[in-house]
Amino acid sequence: MARPKDDDKRNAIMAAATRVIVTRGLSAPTAMIAQEAGVANGSLFTYFETKADLFNQLYLELKAGMASAALEGLPARAELREQLSHVWSKWMVWAVSHPEKRRALAQLAVSDEITPVSRAAAHKTMAGIGELLERIRANGPLRNAPMGFVVAIMNALADATMDFMVQDPTNADRHCRVGFDALWRVLS
Template sequence: MEAAIRAIAEQGLGASTAVIAKSAGVSNGALFTYFETKADLLNQLYIELKLRKAETTVANAPMDAEPREQLRYVWYRMLRWATEQPLERAALAQLSVSNDVTDTSRAVARKPYAEVEAILDRCRANGTIRDASPAFVASLVMAMVDAAIDGLAAEPDAAERHAAIGFDALWRAIN
């Protein structure tokens, strides 16, 4: 999986199984012992990366806190994951737009984020986007997360300030 993450992050979805296998220190044929097709590998990798991200961003969320504090926790954990795992973030970005990743894999990968969706629902219950679909809200939030991450990368000396400004903007957008 680590070899696939690196190859896809660096070369995109066109990274060959031969490159992935070589990086993993196995033969191309051996790779297909574990994955029937490249599409199977991509689906497993997508699920694996989403679960890793969930472990970092959702685990130990303060569920007894106010919704704003719950959301703040998830926000900062997402920023932390993205800055600490740039290859995983790059590979996941590629996989997220892949036609090879099935609806079934996407559904499996969404399950650990049910609590985040619940947090967002509580945060927007009385806000201007209360009637928006959960998919739209998730897209909006992820766009703001991505913008914040790009800002942190561009100006690392102002990372803390940008993270706080980004969260305040997110809060105002959904509440």
């Protein structure tokens, strides 16, 4: 049963889990997720072997969605700064448009139910951004730092920026720019 037929139901569960995690944290009962998804209690377990399995898949899917949003429409021929700026903007827009997904993701990222395998897979999902970053830092002050460190710094700055954009939406655009400028100063 490599994947049960009804993908709609699977997606409904994923979406429900996202919502419920936001309100109830990682201890959200599977029964509540199932109910929110309009599905019976036990049906959840025909789509996901365990609760941890659901969480891992959700984590991966959210990360992938985020990455693909960030990379959408990347102007591959533009200058590097321009490209990164584009990614940054898309990324921030995603965060602001999907606050629930971001919050669920934050919770999941910190969970110890998420396996190293899932984390690695999620990481891969951002490979596109990684490559761009690689080219940018090549001549900058971080040229000798491990790539993972550079990515971590970018993620950290992105997270801080998102928090402020969500927290103070009136000045979201400014915060977005300030965040990007800070990142650029770090990298080049």
